Amino acid sequence: MMRRVHLELALSLGCAALSLLGYATARGYGGGSGMLPSAVLLIATALSAIWFLQSVIELRRTPVEGPAPDPLRISPAQLGRFAALILGTALVVLGIDSIGFFTAGLILLPAMAVALGYRAPGPIAVATLCFIALLYGVFHLLLKLPLPPEAVLSLLG
Numbered sequence: 664m665m666r667r668v669h670l671e672l673a674l675s676l677g678c679a680a681l682s683l684l685g686y687a688t689a690r691g692y693g694g695g696s697g698m699l700p701s702a703v704l705l706i707a708t709a710l711s712a713i714w715f716l717q718s719v720i721e722l723r724r725t726p727v728e729g730p731a732p733d734p735l736r737i738s739p740a741q742l743g744r745f746a747a748l749i750l751g752t753a754l755v756v757l758g759i760d761s762i763g764f765f766t767a768g769l770i771l772l773p774a775m776a777v778a779l780g781y782r783a784p785g786p787i788a789v790a791t792l793c794f795i796a797l798l799y800g801v802f803h804l805l806l807k808l809p810l811p812p813e814a815v816l817s818l819l820g
Contacts, residue, residue: 667735668725671718679711696806744779751775763813768795 682704689700751771758767772791781787802808 666725668718668721670735672715672722675711675715675718679708679715682707682711696808699801699805747775747778751778760811761814763815764799764810765795766813766815768798 686701686704686708689697689704691697692700751774755767755771755775758771761767762770768791772794773787776787776790799810803810
């Protein structure tokens with residue numbers, strides 16, 4: 664059976680590689696629009712490196728022989744939450760493009776939170792509104808990028 668530390672080693676390297684690839688892409692953005700993504704991706708690379716080093720230390724601490732002290736066990740509930748996260752993320756990305764930023768955020772983000780097992784409506788609403796406000800601030804106010812049009816508004820006239 665695969666050990667958790669081996670999975671974490673592979674995932675930390677994958678995250679670091681994707682972060683570096685994103686950083687290289689963001690450096691090519693014109694003007695100052697690449698500063699924020701570059702900074703975020705450098706932080707993600709540093710965090711991935713820390714994660715990798717922690718996993719290496721853990722791997723060196725555990726004995727090579729004998730049964731694995733920390734075997735990887737994934738429950739069906741964990742697989743379901745992971746599938747909900749992947750599907751929800753894809754729906755949010757597609758929804759933003761097709762029905763609009765605010766509409767997709769207000770409908771799909773709370774639905775994704777419920778699918779992941781969160782049940783308290785108050786914190787879900789606050790987190791949704793904060794997340795939408797943060798993205799709006801970054802993309803529309805800071806980077807001056809237009810958000811996709813709202814399909815609901817085009818239907819109203």
